[in-house]
Amino acid sequence: MAAGPIAERNQDATIYVGGLDDRVSESLLWELFVQSGPVVNVHMPKDRVTQTHQGYGFVEFMGEEDADYAIKVMNMIKLYGKPVRVNKASAHQKNLDVGANVFIGNLDPEVDEKLLYDTFSAFGVILQTPKVMRDPETGNSKAFAFINFASFEASDAAIEAMNNQYLCNRPISVSYAFKKDVKGERHGSAAERLLAAQNPLSHADRPHQLFADAPPTIMGPMLMAPPPPPTPSPMPPPGPP
Template identity: 60%
Template sequence: MSRNLERNQEATCYVGNLDERVSDEIVWELMLQAGPVSHVYLPKDRITQMHQGYAFAEYRTEADAEYACRILNGIKLYGKPIRVNMSANEKQEVDIGANLFVGNLDSSVDERQLYDTFAAFGNIVGAPKVARDPTTHVSKNYGFVSFDSFESADAAIDSLNGQFLLNRPITVMFALRKDGKNGERHGSEAERLVAAKARKNQVLPSAQGAYGMPNMGWDAPAGAIQPPEA
């Protein structure tokens, strides 16, 4: 599936909370356990080729898609319970603003290094970004990381600001707002109130059946897939 517009929305499942190690093939083989799959789309960053933590799986019929949601929701991939629900019913996603600026990066730090460093503090939304020269793709020595909660962002700032990553002490602070004035940064009380309300209403941050795992019929990495916890 090359573009979202080509999907049959009514027969498409949203698959969220995917580990960074999940590939197109793994998503395809997993979803195939529930019925005949027509297309799988795993959005990836154009430069890093890291996926964004979610995928779409289109089935031949709406009934197949609904069955997949029932039996695969909560299945664990690489220890993380995935979320599988009908794409047409996916709740509105919002950027809550828990977005961090990471400065003074060593030139050798890449997106994977950022992910590995910051993932210890909470769920990262999308793929971390390292700013690069558009022509040479050489690092500009700063990047961005977004979390699904301000609690995680606060913890990352408290723990990592001024700490060494490779050979340089990094700067970690809330990123500038694109729509802000006079250098306004994310993390304001207003944003936090909006995020709290969104969480109460179960609106998801942007940037994700049966409780037994069927026989996969393929060689998944050892320990990659487990049934959901009761």
């Protein structure tokens, strides 16, 4: 049910669904949005430690018209009492992108998108599936990839921790990626950081962070009753003085 890499999806036919309750699953999203049109894929990024979703997901439809219709009729409906936000995935990710784009080089040919996500999501929220650059004819990796983090705190931590570390028996290089529109300039500049600080993401639009201050509370029927306290043993009678 989970979708493939972002590059393989039809972004124009993919919607972002945010503000999701912990109890919402991929199958529930599928059942809900298939009422708007044929659904191709459903993907809810998960916390790699707790394996719980991060409060948002993506639904890809057969066509852009179905996605537009779903946005029109499903935005702000309530699931488990919480209104969900529905809008185009491309627009949402553009709003979240602060420029914390990281380049990973010298990759082993066996390193794929999932391994990169599992490895680098420990440092913070990743906005979209890591992009391994591949030969268009053979599909083989070109030995480098890009990861777009939601914050500079996450990208800074990833670069500091992972640069020159071994991944699949190869030392990888991790640094800020070059900007597409400015020759020779990398992401992570002071100007980008200042702009990100002046326009912080609202809590409504910020994906849940990977690590919380406390373990998540499991609600509903999965809540387990605590074990009964042990029965105290009877005290022995006092001995003779």
